[in-house]
Amino acid sequence: MRKKTRIILGVVIIAMSLGYLAFGRLEKNIVYFVTPSELLAKGGAALDKPVRLGGVVKEGSIRWDAQNTLLEFDLKDEAGEIRVISHETPPQMFQDEMGVVVEGKKDAGGVFQSSRLMVKHSNEYHPPKEGEKPHMIYKELLQ
Amino acid sequence: MSPINLIGNICIFGSLASSFFGLLPAGVRPVRPAKCAYFNFFAMTVASLAMVYALLTNDFSVSYVAQVGARETPRFFAAISLWSSLEGSILLWGWVLSAYTALCVYRYRNRFPDRMPTVLFTLLAIGIFFYLVLGIPANPFHEVYPVPPNGPGPNPLLQNHWLMAIHPPMLYLGYVGFSVPFAFAMGSLVTGRFDNDWLGITRQWTLAAWMFLTAAIILGGSWSYAVLGWGGYWAWDPVENASFLPWLTATPLLHSIMVQQRRGMLKNWNLSLIVVTFLLTLLGTFLTRSGVLDSVHSFTESGIGLYFLAAIAAGLVVSLAFLLRKYPQFASQGKLDSPFCRETTFLLANLLFVCFCFVVLLGTLYPLISEALRGVKVSVGEPFFNQMAIPLSLAILLLMGIGVATPWKKGNKKDFLKTVRGPFVIALLSVPWLWSLGFTNGPVLAAVAFSVFSLSIMLFEMVSQMWRQKSIVTLFREKPRRYGGFIAHIGIIVIAVGVAVSSGYQEEAQATLKEKETLTIGLYTVSLEKLYALQKPQRFEVIARTHISRNGKSIDSMEPQLNFYPTSREPVSTPAIRSTWQSDLYLTLMAFDEKGMSVTLRAILTPAVSWIWWGGGIIFFGSLICLFSKKETRPV
Numbered sequence: 001m002r003k004k005t006r007i008i009l010g011v012v013i014i015a016m017s018l019g020y021l022a023f024g025r026l027e028k029n030i031v032y033f034v035t036p037s038e039l040l041a042k043g044g045a046a047l048d049k050p051v052r053l054g055g056v057v058k059e060g061s062i063r064w065d066a067q068n069t070l071l072e073f074d075l076k077d078e079a080g081e082i083r084v085i086s087h088e089t090p091p092q093m094f095q096d097e098m099g100v101v102v103e104g105k106k107d108a109g110g111v112f113q114s115s116r117l118m119v120k121h122s123n124e125y126h127p128p129k130e131g132e133k134p135h136m137i138y139k140e141l142l143q
Numbered sequence: 144m145s146p147i148n149l150i151g152n153i154c155i156f157g158s159l160a161s162s163f164f165g166l167l168p169a170g171v172r173p174v175r176p177a178k179c180a181y182f183n184f185f186a187m188t189v190a191s192l193a194m195v196y197a198l199l200t201n202d203f204s205v206s207y208v209a210q211v212g213a214r215e216t217p218r219f220f221a222a223i224s225l226w227s228s229l230e231g232s233i234l235l236w237g238w239v240l241s242a243y244t245a246l247c248v249y250r251y252r253n254r255f256p257d258r259m260p261t262v263l264f265t266l267l268a269i270g271i272f273f274y275l276v277l278g279i280p281a282n283p284f285h286e287v288y289p290v291p292p293n294g295p296g297p298n299p300l301l302q303n304h305w306l307m308a309i310h311p312p313m314l315y316l317g318y319v320g321f322s323v324p325f326a327f328a329m330g331s332l333v334t335g336r337f338d339n340d341w342l343g344i345t346r347q348w349t350l351a352a353w354m355f356l357t358a359a360i361i362l363g364g365s366w367s368y369a370v371l372g373w374g375g376y377w378a379w380d381p382v383e384n385a386s387f388l389p390w391l392t393a394t395p396l397l398h399s400i401m402v403q404q405r406r407g408m409l410k411n412w413n414l415s416l417i418v419v420t421f422l423l424t425l426l427g428t429f430l431t432r433s434g435v436l437d438s439v440h441s442f443t444e445s446g447i448g449l450y451f452l453a454a455i456a457a458g459l460v461v462s463l464a465f466l467l468r469k470y471p472q473f474a475s476q477g478k479l480d481s482p483f484c485r486e487t488t489f490l491l492a493n494l495l496f497v498c499f500c501f502v503v504l505l506g507t508l509y510p511l512i513s514e515a516l517r518g519v520k521v522s523v524g525e526p527f528f529n530q531m532a533i534p535l536s537l538a539i540l541l542l543m544g545i546g547v548a549t550p551w552k553k554g555n556k557k558d559f560l561k562t563v564r565g566p567f568v569i570a571l572l573s574v575p576w577l578w579s580l581g582f583t584n585g586p587v588l589a590a591v592a593f594s595v596f597s598l599s600i601m602l603f604e605m606v607s608q609m610w611r612q613k614s615i616v617t618l619f620r621e622k623p624r625r626y627g628g629f630i631a632h633i634g635i636i637v638i639a640v641g642v643a644v645s646s647g648y649q650e651e652a653q654a655t656l657k658e659k660e661t662l663t664i665g666l667y668t669v670s671l672e673k674l675y676a677l678q679k680p681q682r683f684e685v686i687a688r689t690h691i692s693r694n695g696k697s698i699d700s701m702e703p704q705l706n707f708y709p710t711s712r713e714p715v716s717t718p719a720i721r722s723t724w725q726s727d728l729y730l731t732l733m734a735f736d737e738k739g740m741s742v743t744l745r746a747i748l749t750p751a752v753s754w755i756w757w758g759g760g761i762i763f764f765g766s767l768i769c770l771f772s773k774k775e776t777r778p779v
Contacts (some may be wrong), residue, residue, distance in 0.1 A: 014494070022502050022531060026509060029527035033520040052522065066655040066743065089653060089733040089743045092705060093713045119713065 031103065037080035039106060052103050053082065053112060059096040075100060075112070082106070086114040094119065144286050145204040147197045151284030154190035158183045158241065159274040165267045176263045177248045183270060184245035187238040194234060194283060195222055204290045207231055207283035213296030215681035220302040226311045227297040229432055229447070230283035235312070236428075237273045239319040244270060247323055251344070258330035258341065265326035272454050280446040296681060299708040299715040306366035314359035314386060318424045320352025321389060325421035328414050332465035335472040337403075337410050346400045347770065349417070353393045354766035360386050361638075361759030372716045372731040374649065374747035376755065379528040381436050384507040385427030391500035392420045395493040398546075402486050405551055407476030411466070412493070414473065418462040423500075425455045435511060483554035488546040495539050502531045533586050537593060540639055543632055544597030547604065566599035582644070590643035594636045601629050623772030630765030634758045641754030650748040653733070657741045664746045667728055668692045672700070674740055683707040685714075687732050687742045691721065703732040703744070726750040 034042075036055045058081055061074035071086040084102055094100075102114035144152075164172050165179030197205045198221050201214050211224045211231070226232045244266040251259055277283075301307050327345045331337040363386065364376035377383060396416040399409050430436060433448030479486055506523045513521050548562040573595045574588060582588055605626070608618055619626050654662040661670040672688045686704040690697065701719035708715065721728045729747040736742075 011494075018498050018501075022505055025527050025530050026505065026523065029524040029530075030509075030513075030521045031524050033522070050524070066741075069653060069655075089745070091713060092734050 035077045035080075036075055036082045037077055039082060039112075040080045050103065050105055050115075052101055053084075053114075054099070054101045055082075057094075057096055057098045057100055062094070062096065064090065071117075075102065082112050083110070084112045084114050086117050088114075088117050090117065091119050145202070147193050147202055147205050148284040148286050150193045151190050151205070152278075152282070154186040154193075155237075155274055155278045155282070155284070158186045158237070159271060159278055161186070162267045162270045162274060166264060166271070176260070176267060177252065179267060180241070180244045180248045180263065183241040183267075183274075187234075187241040190284075191225070191234060191238045194231065195225055198222060198224060201294075203292070203294055204287050205283070206285035206287050209287045209291055209294050211297045212294040213681065214293050216296045216302060217681065220297065220307070223308045224297040224301070226315075227301045227307070230277075230281045232311065232315075232432075233273065233277050233281045234283055235315055236319055237270075237277050239315050240266075240270055240273055240322060243319060243323055247326070247348075255330075255341065257334050258327075258336065261330040261333045262326040265329045266322060269322050269326075272450070276447060276450050280450060295710045296708070299682070299706065299711050300370065302681070303706065303715055303717055304366060304370050306362055306369065310359055310362040310366055313355050313362060317352050317354075317356030317359050318386075318389070318427070320348065320355060321393065321417075321421045321424050323348040324352070324417045328417040329462075329465070331414060331473075332462075332469050335469055337414070337473055339404055342400060342404055345417070346397070346404075349393060349396060349400070350766060350770050353390070353397060354763060354770065356386070356390050356393065357766070358759060358763050360390060361756065361762075365756050365759075368752070369720060370715075370717070372718050372745075374651070374718075374729050374731075374745075374749060376752070379503075379506065379523075379525050381507050382431050384503050385430045388427060388500055388503060388507075389420045389423040391496055391503065392416055392423060395489075395496040396420065398489045399493050402489050406486060408478070408486065409475070409490075410473035411470045415466060418458075418466070422455055422458050422462075425451060425458065429455065430507070480552055481554045483549055483556055483559040485546055485549045485551050485554070488542055488549050492539060492542045492546065495535055495542070499532065499535045499539075502535070503528065506531075536639070537586070537589050540590065540593040540597060540636075543635065544593070544600045547597070547600050547629075547632075562603075563596075563600065565603060566596050569599045570596035582647070584647040587643045587647040590639055594640050598633065598636050601632065605629070619768065624769050627765050627768030627772065630768060631762045632765075634761030634763075634765055637758030637761060638755050639758075641751045641758060644751035645749045645755070648750050651745070653743065653745045655741055655743045657739065662744060662746055664728075665726075665748045666693050667746075667748070668695075669701075669730065669744065669746055671742055671744070674735055674737070674742055681708070685732070685735060687735065687744065689719075689730065689744070691728065701728075701730050703730040705732050705735070722753045724753060727752050 031050050031052050033052045033054060036053065039051065039053060053075060055075040055077045058074035058076045061072075063070075063072040065071075069087055069089060071088070071090055073084055074081045075084050076082075086102065098119060101118045102112065103116040103118070104112055104114040106112050161179040161182045164174060165176035166172075194205070194207065196202075197208050198212055199218060201208065201212055201221075203209045203212065207228070207230050211228050212221060216224070224231070226235045244263075247266065248259075248263060251262075255262075296302070324345050327341065327348070331341060363383065367378075368374070368376040393416075396413060399413055399416065402409050403413055429448060429451035433451060435448055479490070481487070506527050509523050510521050513519055544566065545563070548566075549559060570592045574592050577588055577591055582591065605615075605618065609615060613621075650665055652662055652664040654660075656662060656671040658671055658673070661668050663669075668691070670690045670692075672690050674685070674687050677684045677686065684704050684706050686702050688700060688702050691699045691701055699721060701721055703719040704717050705714040706717060716731055716733075718729055718731045720730075727747075727749045729749065731745045731747075732742060733745050734743040
């Protein structure tokens with residue numbers, strides 16, 4: 001085989017292996033965005049697959065155990081709600097009715113085990129909208 | 144219209160008009176294009192200074208100031224908020240572009256009369272695009288009436304740290320800098336001439352832009368490390384990737400240019416790489432600024448996305464047309480003689496870098512493609528990038544050493560093995576030693592071993608040269624580009640070791656502490672001394688003073704804090720970092736309870752992370768040596 005043909009063949013083989021590797025790994029690492037009702041609808045098919053779950057914290061559902069760093073709350077959307085367990089300290093502003101995205105998996109018991117908790121905020125900063133009152137009681141710290 | 148807005152708009156639209164005049168053919172235009180370039184620089188400087196003045200004097204009749212200004216913001220951050228939001232950063236882009244264009248025109252005003260007109264045409268055309276964006280979708284000088292009494296201030300994350308003053312300008316000096324080699328490449332493509340004189344100045348400008356981009360990427364990582372509170376410095380975030388993609392094509396370009404200088408080969412490859420690098424800077428800005436990352440369907444709302452897409456399409460079509468038509472004129476004048484010569488190593492490294500770029504591009508664009516085609520929102524997890532990046536980086540690290548060990552043109556197996564024998568043995572011996580130190584992670588071991596190998600090859604050569612009675616200063620004076628390059632490579636090695644060790648061996652601990660209670664991490668003990676607060680004009684600070692001991696000996700106090708801004712629902716944390724060459728102790732104040740006077744602290748112990756920042760500085764220093772080496776009648 002001529003040298004040039006060999007080189008081209010080599011490059012093509014390398015390119016194809018790279019493409020195969022890349023797309024294969026890509027498929028394994030894609031994380032889908034779902035809402036609580038979508039996740040519930042998936043039922044058994046959704047078990048043990050990493051997803052990002054976005055919703056709103058249900059009023060009165062937050063349980064925070066500081067000693068064991070265990071956070072439990074319900075995440076809801078218009079049509080469904082899911083119990084979430086997280087082993088991270090929630091951000092200071094974590095509260096009822098807050099938009100939250102958790103990354104993790106739904107376990108066999110229907111509870112979502114979160115590996116990462118992200119409070120949803122937009123890229124554009126803007127002053128708090130009507131009715132959003134910044135939590136100002138920490139000001140009591142000023143002696 | 145208020146005076147600042149008037150001045151700003153006159154400057155912007157004036158530059159637009161002047162660039163347009165500069166593009167007209169010789170018989171029609173009223174003034175020489177060089178004068179247009181100088182005028183643009185003057186106008187953009189005036190516009191930028193006007194904006195800084197408006198920011199410093201709180202002139203809220205200017206739309207950009209009404210968007211990012213506030214009376215309470217410290218004046219330092221008020222001034223640098225010039226680039227804190229879209230419109231201001233496009234203004235900065237316009238200014239840097241006009242400066243580079245004017246500098247280029249001035250430096251080569253008496254040289255290359257056949258190609259400079261094309262270069263100037265290209266730069267002015269790029270200028271027209273940015274002045275148009277600045278004038279219409281991203282105009283910072285809109286009139287605001289009635290004039291608001293105050294503004295919201297810049298994004299809290301952008302007034303937390305002094306790196307805000309350096310990282311964006313560096314990034315723009317790098318990004319915009321690649322427009323110049325692109326213009327040079329167009330000059331080559333139009334005239335069919337790509338000789339070594341022209342290549343020399345292309346190389347210089349590419350190196351300068353690369354130097355700034357490298358610094359910007361490292362500074363960006365350092366800034367996110369210092370501010371974001373998660374103890375990491377790189378998350379393969381699309382915005383981070385946007386800055387990394389042109390770097391992944393510019394780095395191999397710097398090397399393949401050398402092959403062209405010596406052997407007259409790879410001309411088409413170099414022209415293509417220059418074009419790709421420039422287009423990637425446009426793509427990067429598009430990804431970061433258009434809102435396309437929030438949702439594929441929201442990016443049309445701001446309008447700026449469509450402008451950038453059009454520019455990328457136009458650039459792609461024009462460059463591709465020229466490249467396809469002219470490629471026979473740039474055919475290779477030599478050929479690869481042996482697998483053991485430097486040309487082969489450089490070519491292999493080029494291919495690896497291009498593969499790396501493709502992989503990062505795929506991971507970054509996949510969510511957009513998926514949403515556009517299937518309507519399904521996905522994100523690509525970090526493991527994808529890490530799993531692909533690690534083998535590619537290791538291979539590149541190895542090639543770095545091999546490249547130094549192989550000569551130009553004529554290489555043979557015997558000489559090659561003789562040169563690498565010593566370093567190979569040293570690298571091999573280092574493995575059990577590293578294992579005994581606790582480094583048992585495979586990729587980390589490989590990274591450090593390959594680094595030792597590459598470093599030894601360079602040190603062997605420098606030592607053997609100095610053995611022949613040459614002082615180190617003579618080495619640098621005789622071959623500044625070679626040894627400047629060595630320093631830059633040493634910087635890369637330092638970064639590689641820093642990245643490998645810091646990724647593999649990070650420790651974390653978290654605890655809720657009352658006064659005097661302690662948290663242990665590694666050899667350190669962190670105890671809470673006091674929780675207190677400070678009211679500043681622009682924000683309210685909650686601070687935890689902690690006491691640090693190591694091995695029982697008290698060594699320091701650290702104060703992580705949370706900053707509450709009136710315009711934001713969440714506080715921004717300022718972690719406390721104690722950095723030594725061995726490791727960083729990183730404390731974040733996660734939460735506090737003002738009634739119980741307790742805090743939740745997160746402590747992260749990361750070995751060797753400061754090596755990354757030091758490595759960046761070393762690269763910058765090495766590049767400066769290469770950039771300003773004058774004695775280059777013949778490349779070494």
